[in-house]
Amino acid sequence: MARIVVAGAGAIGASIAYHLVLAGAGEVVLCDRAQVGSGSTGKAMGGVRQQFSTAPEVRLAQASIRFFEDLGSPFFEQVGYVFLASSAEGLAELEERRAFQEGLGVPVTRVDPGAIEGLEVGDVVGAVACWEDGVADAARVTRELVRRATERGVELAEGVNAVGLEFDVLVVACGPWSADLGRTLGVELPIRPLCRQLVDTVPVGGLALDLPMIVEAETGFHFRPVDGALRLAMAEPTLRWGFEERVDDELVSDWLRRLARRYPLAAGAEVARAWAGLYDMTPDAHPIIGWAREGVYAACGFSGHGFMQSPAVGRAAAQEILDGASEFDLTPYRLERFVEGAVFPEKLVL
Numbered sequence: 001m002a003r004i005v006v007a008g009a010g011a012i013g014a015s016i017a018y019h020l021v022l023a024g025a026g027e028v029v030l031c032d033r034a035q036v037g038s039g040s041t042g043k044a045m046g047g048v049r050q051q052f053s054t055a056p057e058v059r060l061a062q063a064s065i066r067f068f069e070d071l072g073s074p075f076f077e078q079v080g081y082v083f084l085a086s087s088a089e090g091l092a093e094l095e096e097r098r099a100f101q102e103g104l105g106v107p108v109t110r111v112d113p114g115a116i117e118g119l120e121v122g123d124v125v126g127a128v129a130c131w132e133d134g135v136a137d138a139a140r141v142t143r144e145l146v147r148r149a150t151e152r153g154v155e156l157a158e159g160v161n162a163v164g165l166e167f168d169v170l171v172v173a174c175g176p177w178s179a180d181l182g183r184t185l186g187v188e189l190p191i192r193p194l195c196r197q198l199v200d201t202v203p204v205g206g207l208a209l210d211l212p213m214i215v216e217a218e219t220g221f222h223f224r225p226v227d228g229a230l231r232l233a234m235a236e237p238t239l240r241w242g243f244e245e246r247v248d249d250e251l252v253s254d255w256l257r258r259l260a261r262r263y264p265l266a267a268g269a270e271v272a273r274a275w276a277g278l279y280d281m282t283p284d285a286h287p288i289i290g291w292a293r294e295g296v297y298a299a300c301g302f303s304g305h306g307f308m309q310s311p312a313v314g315r316a317a318a319q320e321i322l323d324g325a326s327e328f329d330l331t332p333y334r335l336e337r338f339v340e341g342a343v344f345p346e347k348l349v350l
């Protein structure tokens with residue numbers, strides 16, 4: 001019986017281990033040099049959306065949404081994702097994307113942003129929403145998957161580095177650290193860490209319980225409800241490449257001003273917590289999924305949106321590792337695509 005070692009117990013590794021054992025794999029070891037969910041997964045916004053700009057990204061998220069629905073509350077709250085446009089060009093782009101997503105079967109509709117309680121929409125010229133999307137606690141979902149996996153026989157090894165372990169198959173699911181592990185195996189994985197930060201406010205009185213994730217299309221500023229408070233994020237004006245995880249206080253102040261404008265109920269809300277984590281970026285913001293060499297399977301480079309794709313990735317990767325093929329088409333995500341010089345086609349990296 002093959003010994004499968006899954007390196008990295010984040011959302012991706014946990015899902016692969018779970019789906020491997022579910023599909024009947026014999027010996028599966030899920031190892032993490034730290035703890036379950038202690039990498040990017042534990043730092044995530046927890047957004048789960050199917051609204052992307054390219055079909056490969058839409059499809060992974062689409063194939064994952066039922067899993068989240070089945071998990072349900074308190075793991076997943078299906079509050080929806082609303083994109084607001086404040087310019088004619090922004091609205092045209094939203095409209096184009098809406099039609100494209102609808103063509104792929106994602107139920108994205110035009111909505112009246114004025115109907116969202118508490119939202120300041122004086123500058124908004126139009127909005128779209130997908131009410132199947134929502135928010136989750138990424139670390140909590142991951143711990144639940146690990147619980148289910150170990151219950152079925154997966155061996156969990158926390159505090160164990162994958163380097164030097166014996167394996168028949170090694171799955172590289174180390175998020176931003178995947179390139180390092182790859183190198184020890186003679187595999188070049190084009191993944192660069194990018195520092196991103198999040199802010200949680202203190203609880204906001206009167207916050208609507210069903211407030212969706214709100215995304216400003218033009219600025220990328222977005223916020224979601226979390227336990228009566230708000231979690232804020234935004235694409236940063238200057239990209240911070242590297243492994244340093246640091247909170248930039250100027251960005252925090254800027255985001256609080258933006259929040260006060262867009263959601264006046266939260267004006268003056270204090271910061272409860274701010275933290276930074278790492279996106280594992282590939283050159284085209286699509287993940288790398290598939291055999292990197294004999295016995296080494298890559299599942300990394302999720303470029304800031306891997307949690308929401310983890311159910312579909314876990315299932316497809318497990319099928320491919322065990323059966324040689326998966327019912328989900330993984331060809332867009334192969335490592336080989338970079339040999340031809342990939343550009344940056346996924347534009348909706350929030």
Ligand SMILES: Cc1cc2nc3c(=O)[nH]c(=O)nc-3n(C[C@H](O)[C@H](O)[C@H](O)COP(=O)(O)OP(=O)(O)OC[C@H]3O[C@@H](n4cnc5c(N)ncnc54)[C@H](O)[C@@H]3O)c2cc1C
Binds near residue numbers: 012032033043045303
């Ligand atoms: C600020 C921020 C916001 C985000 N928001 C969202 C969001 O809204 N929605 C979404 O879907 N995604 C979001 N993401 C991205 C998401 O967190 C990741 O894509 C997702 O968690 C995938 O995790 P992973 O399992 O690939 O990696 P990780 O969670 O980073 O796990 C990798 C694990 O590998 C372990 N490891 C490293 N090296 C070794 C080794 N040699 N041996 C053994 N173990 C090792 C680490 O300890 C770590 O636990 C966000 C990320 C950040 C940083």
